[in-house]
Each structure stands twice: as structure tokens, then as C-alpha cells.
Amino acid sequence: xxxxxxxxxxxxxxxxxxxxxxxxxxxxxxxxxxxxxxxxxxxxxxxxxxxxxxxxxxxxxxxxxxxxxxxxxxxxxxxxxxxxxxxxxxxxxxxxxxxxxxxxxxxxxxxxxxxxxxxxxxxxxxxxxxxxxxxxxxxxxxxxxxxxxxxxxxxxxxxxxxxxxxxxxxxxx
Amino acid sequence: xxxxxxxxxxxxxxxxxxxxxxxxxxxxxxxxxxxxxxxxxxxxxxxxxxxxxxxxxxxxxxxxxxxxxxxxxxxxxxxxxxxxxxxxxxxxxxxxxxxxxxxxxxxxxxxxxxxxxxxxxxxxxxxxxxxxxxxxxxxxxxxxxxxxxxxxxxxxxxxxxxxxxxxxxxxxx
DNA sequence: GCGTCATAATTGCTTATGCAATCATATACT
DNA sequence: AGTATATGATTGCATAAGCAATTATGACGC
Numbered sequence: 001x002x003x004x005x006x007x008x009x010x011x012x013x014x015x016x017x018x019x020x021x022x023x024x025x026x027x028x029x030x031x032x033x034x035x036x037x038x039x040x041x042x043x044x045x046x047x048x049x050x051x052x053x054x055x056x057x058x059x060x061x062x063x064x065x066x067x068x069x070x071x072x073x074x075x076x077x078x079x080x081x082x083x084x085x086x087x088x089x090x091x092x093x094x095x096x097x098x099x100x101x102x103x104x105x106x107x108x109x110x111x112x113x114x115x116x117x118x119x120x121x122x123x124x125x126x127x128x129x130x131x132x133x134x135x136x137x138x139x140x141x142x143x144x145x146x147x148x149x150x151x152x153x154x155x156x157x158x159x160x161x162x163x164x165x166x167x168x169x170x171x172x173x
Numbered sequence: 174x175x176x177x178x179x180x181x182x183x184x185x186x187x188x189x190x191x192x193x194x195x196x197x198x199x200x201x202x203x204x205x206x207x208x209x210x211x212x213x214x215x216x217x218x219x220x221x222x223x224x225x226x227x228x229x230x231x232x233x234x235x236x237x238x239x240x241x242x243x244x245x246x247x248x249x250x251x252x253x254x255x256x257x258x259x260x261x262x263x264x265x266x267x268x269x270x271x272x273x274x275x276x277x278x279x280x281x282x283x284x285x286x287x288x289x290x291x292x293x294x295x296x297x298x299x300x301x302x303x304x305x306x307x308x309x310x311x312x313x314x315x316x317x318x319x320x321x322x323x324x325x326x327x328x329x330x331x332x333x334x335x336x337x338x339x340x341x342x343x344x345x346x
Numbered sequence: 347g348c349g350t351c352a353t354a355a356t357t358g359c360t361t362a363t364g365c366a367a368t369c370a371t372a373t374a375c376t
Numbered sequence: 377a378g379t380a381t382a383t384g385a386t387t388g389c390a391t392a393a394g395c396a397a398t399t400a401t402g403a404c405g406c
Contacts, residue, residue, distance in 0.1 A: 014300065014301075014304060015300050015301075015303055015304040015308045016308065016313070016316070018313065018316050018317060018320065019303070019304070019307065019308035019311075019316055020303070021320055022307075022316050022317075022319050022320035022323065023303055023307055023308075025319075025320050025323035025324050025327060026203070026206075026307075026319075026323055027203075027207075027249060028249060028323070028327050029323040029324075029326040029327050029330075030199070030200075030203045031249040032326070032327055032330040032331060033199075033326055033330055034200075036330050048362090050362085067384085068384075068385060068386095069383095069384065069385080076200060076201060076204040077363080077364095078363070078364050078365080079364095079384080079385070079386085080363075080364065080365080080366095080385085080386070080387080081362075081363050081364065082385095083385065083386055083387085084362075084363080084386095085362085085363095087386095088362095100384090103371080103372070103383095103384080104370080104371055104372080105369095105370060105371045105372070105383070105384045105385065106371095106383095106384060106385080107384080107385065107386095127187065127188050128187070128188075130188055130192070130193070130196055131187055131188040131192070133326075133329070133330055134192065134195075134196055134199075134326065135188045135189065135192035135196075136329075137325050137326050137329040137330075138192075138322055138325060138326070140189070140191065142318065142321075142322050142325075143189070143191050143192050143195050144191060144195075145315065145318050145319075145322070146195050146198075146199075146318075146319065146322050147191065147194055147195035147198050148315075149311055149315050149318070149319050150195065150198035150199055150201070150202040151198050151202075152310050152311060152315075153202040153205070153206055153306075153307065153310050153311075154198060154201050154202050154205055156306070156309075156310040157202075157205040157206055157209050157306055157310075158205060221392095223392085223393095240354085241354070241355060241356095242353095242354065242355080250393075250394095251393070251394055251395080252354085252355065252356085252394095253355085253356070253357080253393075253394065253395080253396095254392075254393050254394065255355095256355065256356055256357085257356095257392075257393080258392085258393090260356095261392095273354090276353095276354080276401080276402070277354095277400080277401055277402080278353070278354045278355065278399095278400060278401045278402070279353095279354055279355080279401095280354080280355065280356095
């Protein structure tokens with residue numbers, strides 16, 4: 001690999017056309033795949049993706065429970081967004097809320113038995129959808145490179161949640 | 174009833190853990206990058222990404238004009254979604270609508286001079302954002318593989334907009 | 347020319363979501 | 377202990393977006 005950003009570069013080439021194209025494809029791919037999955041999940045299970053994701057993340061967590069904030073991070077929703085979503089799920093009995101014993105401000109979202117069952121009913125089909133629309137499209141190598149690249153993106157953008165003038169500068173001056 | 178799609182293969186490994194992980198990373202990457210870009214664009218230019226994208230796509234089109242449906246496809250919005258969005262942009266004078274002379278049902282969205290200027294003011298900064306949050310994170314090779322993979326995803330999922338039993342079967346029976 | 351069907355865009359309606367403000371509790375400082 | 381500040385979650389509010397129904401026009405057969 002040739003280019004790791006040259007320090008005193010007089011002319012950073014800016015965004016390459018390659019990168020621009022990739023960015024467009026990224027947006028497009030996300031939209032089309034995501035819509036397909038949502039469509040199928042709703043059609044077959046009457047369950048939107050966001051709801052599914054909550055059930056899934058809870059089921060993957062120890063005791064089927066997670067603090068609201070952590071759950072929000074995992075399902076990629078704002079705090080308030082998650083509050084409403086859990087509210088809805090609680091309304092239909094798939095999730096219940098419990099207060100946190102060690103911190104009275106905190107709340108747990110807990111997967112109910114019905115919730116677990118509902119997830120069980122939906123999961124196989126949804127995984128097949130993901131496979132069909134995403135997994136089967138790429139071969140193993142591609143998939144692995146893709147994962148690596150995407151994780152880099154995540155890492156880079158979690159490192160700088162706000163605008164950051166300096167690069168990675170965790171060291172206090 | 175038990176599922177019997179085990180017709181030909183005794184055990185297709187289904188969705189690999191790799192693919193699952195990649196899928197998660199995909200969703201996460203989209204969210205974090207997209208939010209960062211939106212945040213910066215709104216903060217510096219008071220212009221949401223969707224709006225920017227409309228201006229951009231129009232400016233890239235011949236004569237700065239596009240039929241509503243085509244524009245909707247390019248900015249990845251539903252038809253109705255685009256109608257409202259263009260409405261808003263027309264309201265602030267960045268876009269104007271024109272009837273199509275050859276087809277009275279059709280409408281063009283046309284970039285106004287102000288719209289072009291607004292885009293001009295926003296573009297450089299936004300491209301820098303894309304570079305920072307996306308372009309700079311991956312090297313050239315990664316970027317190219319990423320683009321290819323994503324385009325495969327797009328192609329695969331455009332081919333089957335609805336549930337499709339048969340593969341690519343555009344031939345009318 | 348006229349009915350039928352397809353297509354372009356819009357509108358009604360519902361809903362999910364984020365931001366900013368708020369409330370309640372915890373933690374820290376003196 | 378008592379006040380100040382931070383943190384977890386929720387609420388008010390505004391808004392963007394999709395789906396289904398609607399309108400307006402074009403195209404096609406007879």
C-alpha cells in the first residue's frame with residue numbers, strides 16, 4: 001500500500017472519484033437492501049425491522065435484559081427514539097420494563113416470554129432474507145473485506161462523534 | 174409444519190457468522206457516517222442531506238433538470254417523499270417546477286440560480302466531510318473493493334424489487 | 347372518437363424519529 | 377450535611393417519510 005497520508009502534502013487530492021462513487025453505492029446499497037428486508041419482515045411477520053432488532057439485541061444480551069442507553073446504542077436509535085419504541089413493544093407485551101435496583105434512575109428493557117417466542121417465529125425467515133439479499137451476493141473474501149472496511153468506518157466515526165480539528169489526539173497537551 | 178426447503182442441499186450453511194457480522198457493521202457504518210455528515214452539513218450550511226442531494230443530483234443532470242420520478246430514484250426517496258421535498262425546496266427558491274411539454278402529466282424539477290449558488294456554497298465543505306468520514310478511512314484498494322461489493326448488492330436487489338421466486342426472469346411468459 | 351388500462355405526480359393520513367427541554371436521581375465538592 | 381453538577385430516561389414538539397388512494401393525462405384497441 002502506497003498512500004498513508006503524506007505529512008506535509010502540498011496537494012491532498014481530496015475526495016477521489018472512486019471514493020465518491022463508493023459513497024453513492026454505499027447509500028444506494030443500504031437503501032435497497034434495507035427496504036427489501038423491511039418489506040419482507042413486515043409482510044411475513046408483521047414486524048418492522050427496528051422492533052425486530054430490539055427483540056434480537058435483547059435476546060442476545062445476558063438475561064434478555066439491557067439498560068435503555070445500551071440498547072439504544074445497539075439498535076442505532078436516539079435515546080428518545082428507543083424510549084418510544086420500547087413503549088410500543090411493551091404495549092404489545094413483547095418487552096417489559098424494570099427499574100434498576102442499583103440506580104433508581106435507570107431502567108431495564110427485558111424480553112418477555114412472548115417476546116422471545118415472537119422473535120423465534122421471525123428469526124429464521126429474517127435470517128434467510130438477510131442471506132438472500134446480502135449474504136449470498138458476496139463471496140467469503142468479499143464479505144470479510146467488507147466487514148473490515150465497514151468496521152474501520154465505524155471506528156473512525158465513533159472516535160470523533162463531534163467535529164474534530166485534530167486527528168486522533170487523545171493525549172492531553 | 175416443518176420446513177422442507179432441504180430439497181437439494183442437505184445442509185446449506187445458511188448465513189455465515191461472517192456475513193452476520195458484516196451485516197451489523199453495515200448498518201452501524203451507515204448510521205454513524207450518515208449522521209456525522211448530516212450533522213456537519215446542517216451545522217455549517219443549514220442544509221439537510223436530503224436537500225443537498227436533490228440540489229446535487231439536479232446540478233449533475235443536463236440542464237439542471239430532472240423528471241420527478243428519476244430524481245426520486247437518484248435521491249433514494251419514495252415518489253411522495255420527493256414531492257414534498259421538492260415542494261420545500263421550491264418554497265425557499267432553490268428549485269422550481271416546470272411542466273413537461275411532451276407529457277402534460279410529467280413535471281421537471283429544475284435547479285434555480287439561487288439553488289446552484291447554494292449548492293456551490295455547500296459542496297466543498299460537504300465533500301471535505303465525506304472525505305474525512307469516509308474517503309480517508311479506507312485506502313484505494315479497499316475503496317475499490319468496497320465499491321464493487323456494494324454495486325453487486327445494489328444490482329442483486331434491484332433485480333428483485335419484489336419477492337421473486339425465479340431468478341432473473343424478465344421474459345414474459 | 348371512446349372505453350380501458352397504464353403511467354406521472356400529488357394528496358390524505360399515519361407514524362417513527364430526532365432535538366431540546368425536563369424530571370428524577372446520583373455523585374462530587376467544600 | 378448541603379449545594380452544585382452530571383447522568384439516565386422521558387416528554388413536548390416539529391418534521392420527514394412511506395403507503396394507499398386520487399387526479400390527470402397518455403396510449404391502445406376497436
